[in-house]
Amino acid sequence: MFPWLAFGHMLPFLDLSRRLAARGHAVAFVSTPRNIARLPSVPPHLSGRLRFVPLPMPRVDGLPEGAESTADVPPGEDGLLKMAMDGLSAPLAAFLADAVAAGRRPDWIVHDFCHHWVPPIADEHKVPCAVFEIVLAGLVAFMGSRGAHTAHPRTTLEDFTVAPGWYPFPSTVAYRRHEAGWLAGTFRPNASGVPDIHRFWQMNERCRLAIYRSCDEVEPGMLALLTDLFQKPSIPAGVLLPPPDLGGDDGGVRPDVLRWLDDQPAKSVIYVALGSEAPVTLKNLHELALGLELAGVRFLWALRTPGGMSDSGTGADDRGVLPDGFEERTRGRGMVETGWVPQVRALAHGAVAAFLTHCGWGSTVESFAFGHPLVMLPFVVDQPLVARTMAEKGVGVEVARDEADGSFDRDGVAAAVRLVMVDGEGKVLASNAKKLQEVLADQERQERYIDDVVKHLRRYHICVL
Template sequence: MEANAASSAAAAGDLRRRLHVVVFPWLAFGHLIPFLELAKRMAARGHAAVTFLSTPRNVSRLGAAAVPPELSAYVRLVSLPLPRVDGLPEGAESTTDVPHEKVGLLKAAFDGLAAPFAAFLADACSAGADDEAAGFGRKPDWIVVDFAHYWVPHIADEHKIPCAIFLSFSASLLAFHHQKSRAANAADDKHTRTEAEHLMAPAPATTSNTLPSDLAYRRHEAKFIAAAFEPNASGVSDVDRMRQLRQRCAVVFYRSCPEAEGPPCRLLADVTGGRFLPTGLLAPSPAATANDGGGDRDEAATDLMRWLDAQPERSVVYVALGTEAPLTADNVRELARGLELSGQRFLWALRAPPAAARDELFPEGFEERIAGRGVVRVGWVPQPRVLAHAAVGAFLTHCGWGSTVESLQFGHPLVMLPFVADQGIVAQAMAAKGIGPEVERNYDDASFRGEDVAAAVRRVMVEEEGKVFVRKAKELQEALSDKARQDHYIDEIVEFMRSYKFTGGA
């Protein structure tokens, strides 16, 4: 009995030493997952009890297994009801639930979370008014938000709680935009930054600018990014959301580290005076991903793993273009042609374009011709488990930063086929590191040919150059495998939180 009492006292003391941090990601799984990983890392390091906020369906989809049992006392998932918005599909609570043209409506619904968030925060502050309170009974010490939450700092200020922004983007992307913005401000030429041509030009060279000299958006990418300067269906542009947040938040955390990206991280540190801090890559451990229970519950996913078990080591190209790349039926057909022409084994996780019949997506006879050496799975695939498998030798990817991070920890060379958002910048930065080629394409309309897909795949899997890509990827994997160093980034951001003195806004 005395031992139990001592244990309870120790647990209470542990909770009192922890901050109470609220993390609140944007409604996209490419954001939900790294925010949850950040929450778990802060809890596992003994730094914080973390309240993770999202909407009911997203919390349900993350599932009970999202937080391991040993962290269940320190990480809780809390739902806020998403308001209905005319035109938004029933049950849509994340970007995976809507076509790209309706994401603005999702942002409008998201802005309706301001009232339930204010009520949640008022309750949390009332319950934790006692400075000696512990864990989730303590008033929140910090709120960590995403790019979209421009209305949160105003609510947090009422309770004297500081805010941080966590951007799950690469340092290369952030450094590029920071340098472009500085140059436009210096030239008093702010209007040009909204034009595609401005985004297609590399950031001007300075003594602190160590970005690749030709890093810039291509035309189809630049048009997509330029749209972020215009108000969407929510009435607020993405750029204006970020601008307001940057003015009111104390610090920006970003998902990268010098071991992964090097010069862009140093640039951000040099030119922002410590206002940008890396979190590390926040990649799940290989052991955890290799035993992901989600795959075991899905018979089809288990069949995929059995198929991989039967393939030679490093012989399979894993193909996945994320959940939000704007794939057309033509894109799918050319990718299918390229995989067939390459002659290589492949496992393709395909998110089919809306309203496209399977027999209309592929060249006639495609599935019969690739039977045995190629598998196409329409629907969910346990990506981390696949990437961890010894049969996988390369990853054909859209270069979303989350997928890139997952690949880096397993040392795979990349075949890169970016589409929108940050993907082109990530692809160029990874190509500059020598870990794989981009698929050649028409940069005006984003089209590509099967022959160019096949050529890029063969460069990695067949040609002598592939050995260099593998070596570079393995070197990067080794540099990122220092767990103590990755943990240190978490320690540093929490140390910033502990030492920061709130003065009524950033």
């Protein structure tokens, strides 16, 4: 298992690794030393079948000292990290050669979206490759194959604001103009020298099959489209919901955020979290804060300031990014936590009624487990498509944004929060979210998806041999 150097990728890869190890398969999880050190520990009963393999992180001029993941560099500045990752090709080749020489030839290498150089190395040792796509499957379909782009070229930003020409069904899920620059940017070389779309196409053309963190219950028809689009099996792994046992080990001390939630009425709090890598600005955070204040509802905000965010130095209190007096004015009904928040346990708490999210696929999946309606504030990558997909399903509403530049204000935040938490429409969203939870919380069905992944890996490995 070889994920991209981002925790939003490493954690789902580790989750899939655990599920495969629990079925008796030996798994080697490959990453860099500092990333491995920051990952959750493996349960003792799986430690004999799941091992970590650290590869030395190459030094790259301009990459901050000790940077080994996207969490260590400013948002959007991951080109040098991709260059460093490309430098892992020699250590990976050596590890694979040693394994083969020792009679431990891997049955598969499961890699990520940008590892275009892995299949040629694997081919030298007759080891098949599969890609594990941890993003919304709809993003992969929206990006399309090389052949699809040849038949339906996209040359302007407006081309990305409508469904692709290769979709065989009608769809309103697309980027808005202010969001389309991200996808258009994948066609241009970054600091690594290789455009992301070229990595994506080469990787998809060389791998034997694709595994998706999705299923037909969430994205009906999308897996069939992907199989046709890339001319190889597209296998759903299910959504990899968090485990049902959320008791956690507090070491005898219950986290402050959970104790605060304990004191709130049932279904009265909106949980707010934009992740740690969303490209937010100081103005974004101010408008979000003032919108929460204006909405007048209870909130728990897991505030993590992304690295590299510029601070104008005006209007911020001692917390650095909050408007002057914000915490004083909202004391009693709001809590801002700048440290670590056990997100799954917060979402599971009975006081939480809704989730204000950036629509990262991992966070969105976590919300599925608890049937929360969403207030959506997407920024980049698959987040806008996740937001449109969830809106189509009737489980969330987006914060209104300026169509030209993507800006939003406190009034838009307050309106979206009140719609979900106070207005009658929020009850409809909550009901739809609960129905989706009931479908996805079928543990037996989700486990069957993993079993089906194993069956495909066995079947196609035999075909390769």
